[in-house]
Structures are given as C-alpha cells and as structure tokens.
Amino acid sequence: MMRRIAKTWLIGVALLAIGAAPAPTRTILLRPAAVFDGVDPVAHPGWQVLVAGERIVAVGPALAVPAGAETIDLPGETLMPGMIEGHGHLFLHPYNETSWDDQVLHEPLALRTARATVSARATLLAGFTTERDLGTEGAGYADVGLKQAIAQGIVPGPRMLVATRAIVAKGAYGPKGYEPGVDVPQGAEEASGVDDVVRVVRSQIAAGADVVKLYGDYRWGPGEPSRATFSQAEMTAAVAAAHDAGRTVAVHTSTPEGMRRAIAAGADTIEHGYGGTAEIFRAMAARKIALCPTLAASDAVSRYRGWTGADPVPQAVAENRTALALARSVGVPICMGGDVGVFAHGENAREMVLLAEAGMPIADVLIAATSGNARAFHLTDRGSIKPGLLADLIAVRGDPLHALDAVRRVDWGMKGGVVVPR
Incomplete structure (x- = not known):
C-alpha cells in the first residue's frame, strides 16, 4: 500500500513537470486504534483522521468520508503528530x-x-x-x-x-x-x-x-x-x-x-x-x-x-x-x-x-x-493533529502515554500527506 501511494505521488509530479493537468487531490482516511493529538495529555480511542492533499481536514470518531477516499488501517497503533x-x-x-x-x-x-x-x-x-x-x-x-x-x-x-x-x-x-x-x-x-x-x-x-x-x-x-x-x-x-x-x-x-x-x-x-x-x-x-x-x-x-x-x-x-x-x-x-x-x-x-x-x-x-x-519555534502549521495543519503524522505500537519507549519504534509515517517508505 505504501509503494502504491508513493508511485501515485511521483506520477503526479511528472505530469506537472510536462504541463499536464494536475492530479486530483488525494484523500486518505487513517484508522488507528487511538489518536494522541499533541495537545491533550490523553490518547483518544476510536478517533480517525482524514487527510486531503498535504493537510489534515478532519479529526474525530466516525468521520464522514468522501467517495473515493483511500483507507489506511493502523490496528494496535497510536497515531500522533510527527x-x-x-x-x-x-x-x-x-x-x-x-x-x-x-x-x-x-x-x-x-x-x-x-x-x-x-x-x-x-x-x-x-x-x-x-x-x-x-x-x-x-x-x-x-x-x-x-x-x-x-x-x-x-x-x-x-x-x-x-x-x-x-x-x-x-x-x-x-x-x-x-x-x-x-x-x-x-x-x-x-x-x-x-x-x-x-x-x-x-x-x-x-x-x-x-x-x-x-x-x-x-x-x-x-x-x-x-x-x-x-x-x-x-x-x-x-x-x-x-x-x-x-x-x-x-x-x-x-x-x-x-x-x-x-x-x-x-x-x-x-x-x-x-x-x-x-x-x-x-x-x-x-x-x-x-x-x-x-x-x-x-x-x-x-x-x-x-x-x-x-x-x-x-x-x-x-x-x-x-x-x-x-x-x-x-x-x-x-x-x-x-x-x-x-x-x-x-x-x-x-x-x-x-x-x-x-x-x-x-x-x-x-x-x-x-x-x-x-x-x-513559532511553527503554526504543525505540531498537533487538527484540521488545517500539515499531515505530518506517525504511528507507534501501543500507547506511548503509558509506555514512552514506544516512540523509539515508529511503525508508519506520513509527511505532507505522503506515506514515508519504510
């Protein structure tokens, strides 16, 4: 799945380079076990995150998902800001x-x-x-x-x-x-x-x-x-x-x-x-x-x-x-x-x-x-998970709020809405 997302991104870049019409904004629904938003001192079980292009567009439980959105399941993982x-x-x-x-x-x-x-x-x-x-x-x-x-x-x-x-x-x-x-x-x-x-x-x-x-x-x-x-x-x-x-x-x-x-x-x-x-x-x-x-x-x-x-x-x-x-x-x-x-x-x-x-x-x-x-550092476009911010996101196994050592083992990542190949 990660390779498919990366390939699509590269194709979009190539089309822009030769003057073709830009590819439509990609929409991805992320479904982890829980979300730590970078602000609240707790993890939120059952929350989801919707990403469109390079930005987060929605956060919370049971989000309305646009037709054609891709879903990435992250079972057992806590999603948190990069x-x-x-x-x-x-x-x-x-x-x-x-x-x-x-x-x-x-x-x-x-x-x-x-x-x-x-x-x-x-x-x-x-x-x-x-x-x-x-x-x-x-x-x-x-x-x-x-x-x-x-x-x-x-x-x-x-x-x-x-x-x-x-x-x-x-x-x-x-x-x-x-x-x-x-x-x-x-x-x-x-x-x-x-x-x-x-x-x-x-x-x-x-x-x-x-x-x-x-x-x-x-x-x-x-x-x-x-x-x-x-x-x-x-x-x-x-x-x-x-x-x-x-x-x-x-x-x-x-x-x-x-x-x-x-x-x-x-x-x-x-x-x-x-x-x-x-x-x-x-x-x-x-x-x-x-x-x-x-x-x-x-x-x-x-x-x-x-x-x-x-x-x-x-x-x-x-x-x-x-x-x-x-x-x-x-x-x-x-x-x-x-x-x-x-x-x-x-x-x-x-x-x-x-x-x-x-x-x-x-x-x-x-x-x-x-x-x-x-x-x-006066960075107003990142650091937490909320609509409008950059989709710089990572997922770690378990709940880092109870076992901090989890942050030493990052299983998945996304930068600007593009999945980072592991």
Missing part, C-alpha cells in the same frame, strides 16, 4: 566515532554532506518530521543545500529549520591549541563588536538561516570554565537584527551570566542551561523563553568517557538533571532536543526517555516533542 527535533546537528556524527575537532578540521565537506543525507533519512524514519538544526559546525552553509534537497524530493528527510554557521565571539570557540597567529578553520562564524555581530547575523540570514544561533558563553582557553562571551550590547543587537528579519534566536549558554544576557536580549530559546539558578529560570518563565536541556548530550559524552549509567552520576549529568528540575519547578517551557549528532541520528527519542527518567511526566514529554516545540 515529532520535532529541537536541537540537532545533521553534519555531526557521534564523538566516539570521530572527535569534534577532527570532524571540523579533517573531514571533507563532500563526505560530511553525504553522511548528513543518511542522517536526515534516519531522523525521518525515527518519526521526526521536522528538525531545528543548530549549526553545521564547520560545514559552512551546507545545511541550506540539504534543506533544499529534502524540499525538492532529491533525498528523504525532515522539514528543516537551519542555523547555518552559528555565531561566536572572536577567539572564544574552536578548534584550539594550534600555533598562535595561524588561522584555523572554526566550527562557527566569528564576530566582534556590535556592528560586526549585526553584519554576521544579516549575512547568515541572507544565506538562508531560518534561526540565528549564538554562543553566549564558552571556554576562552583550554581547561578554563565557561564564561560569557558576547557583551550585553552585542547580544541585544544580534537578537534585534534577527527578530527584525522574522527569525528566532537560540542561544547556547550554561552560565548564569550568559543566560542573564540572553534573557535580557530577548532570545527565544536557551540551549543547555546547566548552570541556571532559580532567579534565572524565573526570568525565563516570565518571558516564556524555552529551555532545551539536552540531557542526551551530557549522558552520551559521559558514557563515551566510561560511565555505565550506575551511581555515582557524573557531575555534568547531575547538573543537567538539577537544572531541568529547577526550570520545571518555576514553569519554564521545556523544548525537546537532544543535541543529536553528539550521539547517533535516528536515536532522537533518547532525549525523550531521559526527560521522563528525570521526572518529567510522559504526557509533558510527548507534548514538548510536538505542539510544545512548534510553539517555541
């Missing part, structure tokens, strides 16, 4: 395979792009129909081309929000440790001073950035703790320039001062936030700035260093869990994003499982990965 990866790097692969420095300095761009296409497909098959990709880490603007290739149907993958090169304060990022005065390729674009920061923000947007990624703190030298990098004036100017262009801003920051500057500047999301205090998180909650805690990143790096998951818990993992609990206790919106690329693409749900293990209710985790991320 999930949204909130923090990924498709141009990175796990650090226990190749170090970050070696990926940035030694891997050819063509190799990194070829691998990214495979990672994009793995992400889509894992049930993530949208990814916010927060920087190519030395691969330039290759994410813009990958986004275009996916949109044109050249390679399969999620809908992408790209940050292109990301932006760092001059001298603050890496790779480091080479002869002073020698220009070494950096994992992000450097900027210094208000005028230069604004110039770089605008140049990245002109090149295709959907979101501006700023590194609000980092280690100035090897072995040093992280410190705030951009001044308040630089950060505020960067955010203003991005917002003027209709782009959201994500700030990598885990120090209280870096977070304070990001909040004061009006950032949309804060990434990591390991060192956040109660005061900092209350300020985030007041401004509805979402926290992307990236538990899976600290977990993965700790395991690469030999941690088995047993007590004692590494300091980075403990700080990460503590910050999440503190943020949730004061009402900070939680973004679901694992910093995928630090660990394998396709294993995106690892972050969801860790959020639940850290005490976040399963329903809240599922909502964060769907309508919550859509809200945080």
